[in-house]
Amino acid sequence: MSHSETIETTPIYGIMAEFTNPYDLVTAAEKAKAAGYYRMDAYSPYPIEDLEEPLDLHDNRISLFVLLAGICGATFGFGFLSWVNTVSYPLNIAGRPLISAPMFIPITFECTILAAGLTSAIGMLLLNGLPMPYHPVFNVPRFARASQDGFFLCIESVDPKFDRRETALFLESLGAEEVSEVAN
Secondary structure (H helix, E strand, O other), rough: HHHHHHEEEEEEEEEEEEEOOHHHHHHHHHHHOOOOOOOOOEOOOOHHHHHOOOOOOOOOOHHHHHHHHHHHHHHHHHHHHHHHHHOOOOOOOOOOOOOHHHHHHHHHHHHHHHHHHHHHHHHHHHOOOOOOOHHHHHHHHHHHHHHHOOEEHHHOOOOOOOOOHHHHHHHHHHHOOOEEEEEO
């Protein structure tokens, strides 16, 4: 087996292209999506709103988790107060009802906010795959510019349309400043 065949069969994370400005990055992402690539990610020093559509960043799972956690928190808060006032420590003061909804509103609200807030923070970390001290894109030497003035598009090798040569040629045809293989 020759050296070039070894390089061709070595597994990689993907192919990364560097662009000079955000407009070229957005255009490249749109063209990549139109060409049938869907497992890709973009990196830039600041958020680019126009990348949301081509990268398909419409993941709404966290809002559903927060809603469910808020409902569970409210149910727990109201249920706990009802249990305390009727079973654990009932106080009959001047004939007032044991379950008084207006009295339970502050604690029920606080339990709702606590459960929803913790779920949103923990869910965000887990769904984003954080903490992630290492990512394969860090192997590309020029990627250090992503936090300063670099704009990168990486098509992952797990994409069904991914072909090492064809994908690299495709990214070069989009006007990339440099195209690099991303080692695992």
